[in-house]
Amino acid sequence: MKIRDVQFVKSAVKPDQYPEYTVPEIAFAGRSNVGKSSMINTLIQRKDLVKTSSRPGCTQLINFFLINDDLSFVDLPGYGYAKVSKKIRAAWQPMVETYLSNRPNLLGLVLIIDIRRDPQEEERNLAQWLISNHMPFLVVLTKADKLSKTQQQKRAAAISSQMNRNTSEVILFSAKTRVGREIILDEIANLITW
């Protein structure tokens, strides 16, 4: 897939604020600070179109991006960050769950996990929900640059088994080295042509 043009469309909290377009949509989900926004920047080859931060809880709204006028990427706020206020934490789940259940053009999700961390209840619950709702998803292990090649393979084997996937079904990625970028774009292209 070649990315020619990218536009930030809008931020939203609830369904009547989502963009009205019906192009195929792919959402990026994962723990706070895992690197969702950085991954989108790497995929679209724009350094700072999507705001990123070393401070967790950076993305707090649902952000919509239109790619080539015929594909939509959605940057979701992260889950599982203990230090944001109770109010923000309480808002996350309904906001994201409502989005996942009320977006007919959502065709797939990229579930992003830090390669150095074991998946937790949140990742397992989300994967289970996606499977029950027949929503295809990619599992991407990010921040691969933080580990040696040998460690990357070990972690990929451990995490894939915890997520009940084959090792070949998880993708190694780094926003720093861009490893995995082409594979993710190809897999997204596969998801949307289903």
Ligand code: GTP
């Ligand atoms: P929230 O919006 O808070 O949920 O975070 P996020 O998942 O969007 O993470 P974000 O992209 O803002 O990145 C968080 C931090 O991790 C930033 O300091 C990034 O520079 C860093 N980061 C993201 N991806 C990578 C990566 O692949 N390698 C390395 N070394 N750092 C990364």
Ligand code: MG
């Ligand atoms: Mg973010």
